Amino acid sequence: MTARTVVVTDSTACLAPGVAETRGITVIPLQVVIGAHVYDEGSEGASPEAVAVALKEFTPVSTSRPNPSAILEVYRSLAASGAEEILSVHLSGDMSGTFESCQLAARQAPVPVTVIDSRQVGAATGFAALAAQDVIDDGGDAEVAAEAARARAAASRSLFYVDTLEYLRRGGRIGPAAALLGGALAVKPLLEIRDGKVASLEKVRTANRALARLEDLLVQAAGESPVDICIAHLANPQRAQDLTARLTERLADNLQGRPVQCTELGGVLGAHVGPGMLAGVLAPRL
Template sequence: MAIQILTDSSCDLTLEQFSELDIQIAPLTVHLDGQDYEDGVTIQAKTVYDAMRQGKAPKTSQISPQTFKEIFTSHAKENKPLVYIAFSSQLSGTYQTAKMMEQEVKEEYPDAPIHVIDTKCASLGQGLVVLHAAKLAKQGASVDEVVNAVKYQSEHMEHIFTVDDLEYLKRGGRISKAQAFVGTLLKVKPLLHVDDGNLVPLEKIRGSKKVLSRMLELMEERGLDLTNQTIGISHGDDLERAEQLSKMIQDKFNVSENQIVIEMVGSVIGAHSGPGTIALFFSNKPKPN
């Protein structure tokens, strides 16, 4: 029986990708101007970024328990294998909610082939894991093969990113008010990465021009077999810089353009990272297919 891949909207993939690879999507919620919106469904990232540029502060919330219960129950009744590839448990309560609902559904359907996996990834880092799993499922891989691949890909996914304005990280509690003030004053651009699912400051770069070059240096240090993997770049409504980074990667590592996936950072993560974010995702140990 075909395996259904389920993920949430924080993976920052497109509706076309979901459709093409038969990926089921559960959207997180964005709160803006007193209204609730489904990320990627009833609100698009561009709207959120434009609102942030106007000084508004959108909020986000996780997927409801009822949503997961309905999805899991429908698959359990049909005994259809489901693999849910979740947003990092360190950045959202969505994974924990899904695990609770998995346990609840399995009380009634103990043999339900439902698998909930914490990627400890975010944005297109999570998205690359989802794409890989969906392609395996399409090729007829077993549930164990898909689950093991998701865990392996997640464990070896590197996230390196920078933000254009420290104010947004301050609002989200990632840095202090003083750090944001001093950083903005000195025109410091922070580089961050994801360590065991958490956002962790890596270093500070003086001047935005140096940031992309430093991202490439870190890619060279951490990446492995870059010509034989899919590389992700996501951006906070700054396609020009994302394409600039893509060209730099192609030139430096002899990577072909079709190996690089460029997507906009979605509403949920963008609400915390802000316009101008640039993020780079690659594997530090790609596994041969």
């Protein structure tokens, strides 16, 4: 029997394998178009490896939001299984039309649906969905769970390094960081998600310096607070593992025994940042 209130998120949320199922969170897949073929994001469709290979081979890659009718079917299925209310937590509406599709579907859903724009991407959206699920598991109602999701998303920091701004430019997702394009060849940009959009954080001359700076910024952002951290990459496993190990050591007090998560970025977000990307998402435990 499905719980009275069910949390829904999308496949960009970077939830670790098995976490969504264990926690009872429903995940809606976004789509990736590789060449002439459309795939659901995930290991059986548009995997990170498949997207990275396509980008390296200059195969056209684009992404697509879920159709409102497909989302409505998810909401209806959950209602039929016993859900009385749904919280749908998704990536920034400025970065994807997924939030809008969910709003349209929610109007026709057979049970109340609260659609939340996390104003974040990747693991920060996932941490917001998990915060909502924590409240529900503790017996809280949907309104309190929604506020928990919004609060955790707002408190999170999403910082990332890219080898090139070209993929963000192609996908139209570069936002306030567009000012970097003129000198893009001379710098290795550090970027962040600010108010739901990609924004410039710092310009560094080499990849090694950029990654060292990324590490320091995450440590500074943690301060003295208990935090969760996720390191995500696309076709950059060694640097991701190295960063994970260093943060595990430097932030041991903040982590309080919890691991630094390390994962490969999903195909949808990967299509917009390109191979070599390395991100750090830090979410205070509120």
